[in-house]
Amino acid sequence: MIRTARYLSWIVWQYLFSLAGMGALLIGFQVLITPPSEAEFAAGRIVGMAFSTALLFPTLLELSMLPAYLPLSLSMGVTRRGFFWGAQVAKLHLALGIAAIFELMQIATQLIFGSPALFYGRSLAGVCMGILVCAALGETLGFVGMRFGRWGITAMCVLIGLLAGVVGGVIGFMSVSDGNEAGVLLDSVIGLLSNTSLLGAVVLALMLVLAGVDTALCRRFTVR
Amino acid sequence: MKNGVLQAENVVKRYGKKEVLHGVSLSIRPGRIYGLLGRNGAGKTTLLSILTAQNTLDSGSVTYDGENVWENQKALDEICFSRELSPMLLFGQNSIKAKEYLRAASLYYPHWDKDYADRLVSLFELDVKKPIYKLSKGMMSMVTIILALASRAPVTILDEPVAGLDVVAREQFYRLLLADYEQTRRTFIVSTHIIEEAAGVFEDIILIDKGRILEAGSCAEFVAQFHLVTGAEADVARACEGLTVVHEERLGRSVTVCARGDGERLRANTAGLDVDVEAVSLQKAFVCLTGGQKEGEA
Numbered sequence: 001m002i003r004t005a006r007y008l009s010w011i012v013w014q015y016l017f018s019l020a021g022m023g024a025l026l027i028g029f030q031v032l033i034t035p036p037s038e039a040e041f042a043a044g045r046i047v048g049m050a051f052s053t054a055l056l057f058p059t060l061l062e063l064s065m066l067p068a069y070l071p072l073s074l075s076m077g078v079t080r081r082g083f084f085w086g087a088q089v090a091k092l093h094l095a096l097g098i099a100a101i102f103e104l105m106q107i108a109t110q111l112i113f114g115s116p117a118l119f120y121g122r123s124l125a126g127v128c129m130g131i132l133v134c135a136a137l138g139e140t141l142g143f144v145g146m147r148f149g150r151w152g153i154t155a156m157c158v159l160i161g162l163l164a165g166v167v168g169g170v171i172g173f174m175s176v177s178d179g180n181e182a183g184v185l186l187d188s189v190i191g192l193l194s195n196t197s198l199l200g201a202v203v204l205a206l207m208l209v210l211a212g213v214d215t216a217l218c219r220r221f222t223v224r
Numbered sequence: 225m226k227n228g229v230l231q232a233e234n235v236v237k238r239y240g241k242k243e244v245l246h247g248v249s250l251s252i253r254p255g256r257i258y259g260l261l262g263r264n265g266a267g268k269t270t271l272l273s274i275l276t277a278q279n280t281l282d283s284g285s286v287t288y289d290g291e292n293v294w295e296n297q298k299a300l301d302e303i304c305f306s307r308e309l310s311p312m313l314l315f316g317q318n319s320i321k322a323k324e325y326l327r328a329a330s331l332y333y334p335h336w337d338k339d340y341a342d343r344l345v346s347l348f349e350l351d352v353k354k355p356i357y358k359l360s361k362g363m364m365s366m367v368t369i370i371l372a373l374a375s376r377a378p379v380t381i382l383d384e385p386v387a388g389l390d391v392v393a394r395e396q397f398y399r400l401l402l403a404d405y406e407q408t409r410r411t412f413i414v415s416t417h418i419i420e421e422a423a424g425v426f427e428d429i430i431l432i433d434k435g436r437i438l439e440a441g442s443c444a445e446f447v448a449q450f451h452l453v454t455g456a457e458a459d460v461a462r463a464c465e466g467l468t469v470v471h472e473e474r475l476g477r478s479v480t481v482c483a484r485g486d487g488e489r490l491r492a493n494t495a496g497l498d499v500d501v502e503a504v505s506l507q508k509a510f511v512c513l514t515g516g517q518k519e520g521e522a
Contacts, residue, residue: 065312
């Protein structure tokens with residue numbers, strides 16, 4: 001487990017440095033193109049993009065990491081159990097790293113554009129949990145892909161799309177019920193993310209289910 | 225009790241309904257160089273990946289030092305199975321660089337010898353900054369050879385290590401293998417179907433065909449059992465009395481058979497007969513055994 005954790009964490013550090021670089025580039029670009037009168041909008045754009053990529057990247061990175069590094073690790077004599085636990089450490093490392101980059105980007109926009117932070121306290125904890133769930137989803141997608149190939153991933157993506165549709169529908173319904181569809185949408189997301197106990201319970205349950213699926217798929221994995 | 229023996233007993237493997245290994249049993253003793261020989265699709269890689277717990281088995285067992293190897297980190301730390309690299313992964317090209325493989329190996333193999341790996345990289349003039357998909361087949365083979373040799377694992381397994389290597393690099397590999405063996409006396413299992421060049425290296429051979437072990441034992445003793453007898457049909461038949469004819473070729477009225485059995489008996493049989501008797505190479509013996517039927521039975 002320790003060897004896998006060290007190896008995958010080395011990979012994760014490379015991802016994180018790349019992401020931090022991309023974040024810095026995004027902020028620099030916005031600084032260059034934004035007139036002072038629109039500073040608040042630039043801050044919103046940066047945090048909005050950082051929020052969406054913070055959820056998207058862990059999924060994609062975990063999804064691409066497993067098919068490359070699971071066979072490599074097993075072919076070098078790692079047990080499946082050892083790989084699985086090492087991958088959990090790497091997943092946590094990735095999720096926390098991305099959360100840290102997200103927070104750093106928020107702080108940078110505050111300092112540069114003078115706008116207040118959108119996510120703080122409970123909502124920031126919610127973002128972290130969201131990132132963790134997305135990383136877990138990416139990992140499961142990776143295992144499904146390794147076991148069932150591209151068709152497995154396609155089926156899984158459809159399933160995730162449906163679930164995301166349900167969640168999106170709930171958020172949309174919350175917005176409409178508040179009376180202002182466009183303006184309150186973000187508030188609804190923040191509201192949902194701020195409900196730490198509910199979100200924590202959902203995240204924990206989801207991660208346990210995904211970990212169960214991962215364990216089952218990893219246990220009999222064969223290197224070809 | 226520790227004995228360093230890697231053992232398979234009645235290993236059965238199925239892919240779907242197709243059984244590819246039929247009750248394979250073998251014992252790999254420490255401090256020997258084994259050649260695993262078999263035709264394409266004979267089950268060599270499947271067997272090796274089961275021996276190293278990289279693949280599952282449907283029944284039977286694989287043990288190292290008397291302990292089951294499946295999910296056994298202690299046992300797997302003593303075994304290195306350096307398999308052929310693939311230029312493709314699930315989502316496109318294998319863009320992992322050769323140096324990343326070496327770094328992974330340095331973390332994963334407990335006996336890893338970094339200095340030796342660096343020396344081999346220089347010797348092979350391998351560009352480790354290139355991703356795997358950009359390497360030629362020969363260069364991919366070099367990566368697997370470096371991984372295997374520098375792993376310093378007590379049981380080191382190489383799957384088709386010379387595939388894609390030119391003749392100079394193949395010679396270089398066999399020299400390195402023998403030098404390493406001389407120094408470390410660790411166990412090597414080399415799977416190959418380029419037999420002639422490797423024949424002088426193997427101490428023992430394991431011959432696998434259609435998922436069954438045909439032969440396992442000393443290479444020299446195995447080869448010594450085979451003889452090529454050429455002459456008129458009647459003379460050849462008399463010469464081969466008491467021996468097993470495993471292969472037969474006809475050229476006009478002349479017949480050449482590959483006979484298996486006691487050399488002393490053959491010499492006694494051939495006294496006064498007009499037949500030529502030749503020694504058989506490992507490759508020829510392998511072809512005779514696995515190449516199918518006697519001519520005319522096709």
